[in-house]
Amino acid sequence: MDKNKKKTERRNKIRRRIRSTIRGTAERPRLSVYKSNKHVYAQLIDDLSEVTLAASSTKSKELKVELEDKTKSEGARVVGEHLAKIARDKGVEKVVFDRSGYKYHGVIKSLAEGAREAGLDF
Template identity: 40%
Template structure:
């Protein structure tokens, strides 16, 4: 029987495999959620580099947030990553939720990124 870590990796790979089929070369908005923080980054898989990133550990967000692990923090990170994406000239992305269910903090980040101007 697979360990929990292996199951999480399998779920993340399954999501990424589906994204490659429907992505059409778009930049991937990847989300990582820990128990204390949330991170988002825009990844260009063709070139293999990160274009922009945002997290609750950024200096400007850290001061304004009460906690890095709630829906308000995820909303702030979503807005910040959308702002940085627009500065980089990116409007269309594909959303990589990783092994996480599209619910709670992950959904809040996605909604805030959509409000910030990203389409996916």
């Protein structure tokens, strides 16, 4: 089996296990993270009504100037701060963190720390 396919299957198994226990509500939405080789994406999701409340990524036009000459981890921190700002504007203070099967280090950790510093509680 291809090494990358094996890794993806393992992450998806962990992801399904996490999602079976974590649920986002309107008062405490799920902060879901996805990372590709180049970009990082984060969303606030209300699972009960199946609605995305807010989203941010390194591909956002609002963050384009701010992300120039930054590493992937630094960019993830900026994305976390931006998402927290959007969430606070919508009245969301607390979230449930969904790391989507990724290990909590590097980019995922930077995004979480950025969101915490900007005012989200999880």
